[in-house]
Amino acid sequence: MTQYLLSVHQAEGDDMPTSMEELQPIFDAVDAFNQKVRDAGAWVFGGGLQGIESATTVDGTGDGAPVVTDGPFAESKEYLGGFWIIEAPDLDAALKWAAEGSAACRGKVEVRPFQEEPS
Amino acid sequence: MVASLARRFGDLDLAEDAAGEAFVAALERWPQDGIPPNPGGWLTTTATRKALDRIRRESHRDAKHKAAAMLHDPTPPEPTGAVEDDRLRLVFTCCHPALAPEARVALTLKLVGGLTVGEIASAFLVQETTMGQRITRAKRKIADARIPYRVPEREDLPARLSAVLAVVYLVFNEGYLASAGEAPIRGELCAEAIRLGRLLRQLLPEEPEVAGLLALMLLTDARRDTRVAGGELVTLPDQDRGRWDRELIAEGHALVRECLARNRPGHYQLLAAINAVHTDAPEAAATDWSQIAQLYDQLYAVSPTPVVALNRAVAVAELDGPEVALALVDRLDLSSYHAWHATRADLLRRLGRSEEAKAAYDAAIAATDNPAERAWLSRRRSQLG
Structure with missing residues (x-):
């Protein structure tokens, strides 16, 4: 089994629904998808993130005190909106989950394998 | 053999290297000891041993576990046909949609077709190092992302198979109408594509x-042999059908x-x-154009692309005349495609609109790098005076 990160990417230009009438069906679809992943035993973790305006960047690479900056690490038109970590036997299985997740949350999903844990 | 080793060890590099070492061993041993009664089995056994040796040499803990597991391979003895199954798995892995299309082509030629990196690089007119990197990257992705060695399940087969067929047809077309380079036709690519086509046919x-x-x-x-004469493209109506x-x-x-x-x-x-x-058709004039137009209608129903519409218009020109066809062609948004300009040029020529035809020939010449095609278009243009 390999763990995969399924990350949901949103672009600033995307017209995301804001009203509850539009959002509720998306929430429901994502809940149903999450449950399906859990029932299949593929669930590791997942969740949606607050908006990019809530981000803080910390740089502890220097010698002195860590530098704390308001805002995201990189100025970008696209940002991470949420993610799942799932467990799958191979990429085909992960891509199937990604397709379902993408349809549920109505966002493009990037699939990346985690590095193997050293044994 | 690479396919079967790759399935067993889950590592393409290892499988290729081990197969290579086994061949070298065969070259050394067989002349002295004689060819073994089952050369294929000898090679596979030797390659498996070489692969296990290599895993042991690279002895990190993980690999040792792997080697131990391989020695006690739990898969039952392979029934006949397992080799074919392995090649089929390999084809689907090489043509996986998670790989970039150019990487699919390169990997298929390398691992299924057995071409060298140098051969593939020269076929696609890129530097050998570039092609090497492309193949290495693709193999790394197969390993890291765990792209499976598996024939897709029935429900996924049509979509995945179409990716495989697209790779084979692309190789063929690159040979048949080379997009650039000195040789207008590269027969070795056509032959390789047909070999892959025959293999797929045998497997599926x-x-x-x-x-x-x-x-x-x-x-x-x-x-193929009638398509170029004296460095110039010969189109279908003018080809020597006896050849x-x-x-x-x-x-x-x-x-x-x-x-x-x-x-x-x-x-x-x-x-x-x-x-x-x-x-x-024994001669071009005997071509059943109405059947061809009908087939293009059917084709357009499954693949509604402007290129199909363009080819359909060529059949329409034979049935309903160049004026009707030109109206169809002019509606298509294909101005970067040399065949669109060449088709327009020919229709305009037949309608006696020489100045417009010349401009269309010029546009067609500018849009292709194939030397034989350029030569043919240039001559057609010069005939307009």
Whole structure:
């Protein structure tokens, strides 16, 4: 089994629904998808993130005190909106989950394998 | 053998290296000891040993576990046909949609076709190091992302198979009408694509699109020798039909008949059927254009692309005249495609609109790098005075 990160990417230009009438069906679809992943035993973790305006960047690479900056690490038109970590036997299985997740949350999903844990 | 080792060890590099070492060992041993009674089995056994040696040498803990597991391979003895199954798995892995299209082509030629990196690089006119990197990156992704060695399940097969067929057809077309370079036709690429087509046909005899693609390539390749004369492209109506390869045509026609009997038409089968009609005509004037137009209608229903519409218009020109066809062609948004300009040029020429025809020939010449095609277009243009 390999763990995969399924990350949901949103672009600033995307017209995301804001009203509850539009959002509720998306929430429901994502809940149903999450449950399906859990029932299949593929669930590791997942969740949606607050908006990019809530981000803080910390740089502890220097010698002195860590530098704390308001805002995201990189100025970008696209940002991470949420993610799942799932467990799958191979990429085909992960891509199937990604397709379902993408349809549920109505966002493009990037699939990346985690590095193997050293044994 | 690479396919079967890759399945067993889950590592393409290891499988390739081990197979290579086994061949070297065979070259050293067989002349002295004589060729073993079962050369294939000898090579596989030797390669497996070499692979295990290598895993042991690279002795990190993980690999040692792997090696131990391989020695006690839990998979039952392979029934006959396992080698074919392994090659098929390998084809689907090489043509996985998670790989970039150019990487799929390169990997398929390398691992299924057995071409060297240098050969693939020169076929696609890129630097050997570039091609090497492309292949290495793709192999790394297969390992890291765990792209499986598996024939897709029935529900996924049509979509995945179409990616495989696209790779094979791309190799063929790159050979048949080279997009650039000195040679207008690169026969070795056509031959390799047909070899892959035959392999797929052997592995998936029940898939009509596989038969369709093979038929299409055979019927196209049958005309290869007549397609260029004196460095200049010879188009279908002017080709010396007596020099077409009758054996390939007969084989292609038999496959097309098989497809018709199955009655599950698809993109490649329809293209093959169109080529069957062309190769059926003893002379260009005897071509059954109404059947060709009908087949293009069917093709447009499955693949509604402007290129299909353009080819359909060529058939319409023969049936309803160049004026009707030109109206169809002018509606298509294909101004970066040399064949669109060349078709327009020919229709304008037939309508006696010489100045417009000349401009269209110029645009066609500018849009292609194929030397034979440029030569032909230039001569057609100069005939307009």
